[in-house]
Amino acid sequence: MTVKSRSRAGYGQYCPLALATETLGGRWTILVLSRVIEGCATFSDIYRGVPRISPSLLSSRLSELEQAELVKREKVKGAKNARYRPTKAALELEPLLNGLAEWGQRWARDMEDDDLDPGFLAWSMHLRMNTDAMPAERTVLQFEFSGVPTEYRRFWLVGEGGAIDMCLKPPGFDVDLVVSSDIRIFVEAWRGIRDLHAEIRAGRIKLAGPATLKKRFPEWLMLSQFAPIKRKRKGEESKRRPTMRASG
Numbered sequence: 001m002t003v004k005s006r007s008r009a010g011y012g013q014y015c016p017l018a019l020a021t022e023t024l025g026g027r028w029t030i031l032v033l034s035r036v037i038e039g040c041a042t043f044s045d046i047y048r049g050v051p052r053i054s055p056s057l058l059s060s061r062l063s064e065l066e067q068a069e070l071v072k073r074e075k076v077k078g079a080k081n082a083r084y085r086p087t088k089a090a091l092e093l094e095p096l097l098n099g100l101a102e103w104g105q106r107w108a109r110d111m112e113d114d115d116l117d118p119g120f121l122a123w124s125m126h127l128r129m130n131t132d133a134m135p136a137e138r139t140v141l142q143f144e145f146s147g148v149p150t151e152y153r154r155f156w157l158v159g160e161g162g163a164i165d166m167c168l169k170p171p172g173f174d175v176d177l178v179v180s181s182d183i184r185i186f187v188e189a190w191r192g193i194r195d196l197h198a199e200i201r202a203g204r205i206k207l208a209g210p211a212t213l214k215k216r217f218p219e220w221l222m223l224s225q226f227a228p229i230k231r232k233r234k235g236e237e238s239k240r241r242p243t244m245r246a247s248g
Contacts, residue, residue, distance in 0.1 A: 041083045051119035105226040110235040122155040126166035128222040145183040177209035192227025
């Protein structure tokens with residue numbers, strides 16, 4: 001019997017799990033696919049959602065996902081850039097990826113300092129702002145973090161008319177509210193490991209601006225979708241998990 005050689009490295013097993021892992025197990029692959037499933041349609045949008053990947057590697061991963069028939073690249077007439085959309089096969093993965101993220105919230109290792117990426121935090125937050133609770137007029141939030149290199153310590157979220165823009169450079173508008181904190185404390189609050197209200201009351205997350213905006217800020221921040229899931233892995237993060245959420 002002649003066995004056809006594989007064109008790329010694999011596990012050499014017919015097991016469906018092995019075959020699926022060959023497709024999805026490359027570094028960054030699942031994260032890139034997740035961004036496309038979440039609605040990032042252009043190369044630049046996807047890149048903003050995985051800010052530590054190199055552009056060349058992102059291009060390579062998108063090509064691999066096209067070949068695997070998980071992502072479809074489309075050229076839109078009159079548009080400068082191509083758009084990417086998930087295929088039916090990719091959308092079937094969405095509940096599995098959400099389940100994997102939920103498992104990670106419960107059981108994955110504690111975060112290390114190198115995991116605390118302000119660029120990814122900015123991208124995540126701009127998707128999780130309660131625009132219904134925010135003013136209809138333009139509202140500019142400036143976030144400042146210690147514990148990160150100086151060039152990455154600030155970003156801005158601009159809300160207006162129910163939309164949120166993320167800016168890694170000054171947006172050119174007056175700032176309405178400044179939020180400052182150590183990056184780890186804020187990320188742990190974002191993930192639900194700490195209580196946001198308690199951290200604000202304790203002054204570990206500082207708000208500077210009009211009193212009305214400071215009072216309303218916690219209503220605007222919806223936190224990570226996985227924040228309600230309790231950490232189960234024993235470690236420093238599980239020790240900091242609040243036993244009950246503060247109400248205000």
